Amino acid sequence: MKSICVLGVIFSLLFTAACNRSSRVTPVASQPAKPVATLTSDDLIAEYQKNSLGADQKFKGQLVEVSGKVGKIGKGLMGAPFVSLGTASEDDQFGVTCYLTPAAADEAAKLQPGAAVKVRGTCMGQLGGIALRLQDCDFIK
Numbered sequence: 001m002k003s004i005c006v007l008g009v010i011f012s013l014l015f016t017a018a019c020n021r022s023s024r025v026t027p028v029a030s031q032p033a034k035p036v037a038t039l040t041s042d043d044l045i046a047e048y049q050k051n052s053l054g055a056d057q058k059f060k061g062q063l064v065e066v067s068g069k070v071g072k073i074g075k076g077l078m079g080a081p082f083v084s085l086g087t088a089s090e091d092d093q094f095g096v097t098c099y100l101t102p103a104a105a106d107e108a109a110k111l112q113p114g115a116a117v118k119v120r121g122t123c124m125g126q127l128g129g130i131a132l133r134l135q136d137c138d139f140i141k
Helices: 002-020 041-050 052-059 102-108
Strands: 037-040 063-075 081-085 096-100 116-127 131-139
Touching: 037 041, 041 052, 041 063, 041 096, 041 131, 052 116, 063 096, 081 102, 081 116, 096 102, 096 116, 102 131
Parallel strands: 037 063, 096 131
Antiparallel strands: 063 081, 063 116, 081 096, 116 131
16 A cells, blocks of 8 residues: 555656656747837937926837937946937037947947947936936947
């Protein structure tokens, strides 16, 4: 009787282990995600200055492509590499800060302020009502 119970327990464990095995699915190459908008840094800034709540509904958490002139190249407080895209107005303190992927950081190291660039990244909205941020940005050729 004990041997039947032991065999039953062993069979149950083997069956459970076999059912819980993860299936190995070969990943399918996917197309890059399409941005919800392609605009200039001036246009994106204008959208947020007109109505930040409406702009958040359109862009926050979404992939966007933004073109503009590089204002600054550097690292943030936590060491994250970024480029800032300024507006056409030199006295405007408002800009777009694009936090870069590691591959894009290598490319940014070769840039100079004033260079025209296009980046693709996820819009994170405004920080403190001033700084407009994009995350995980790559340069688009």
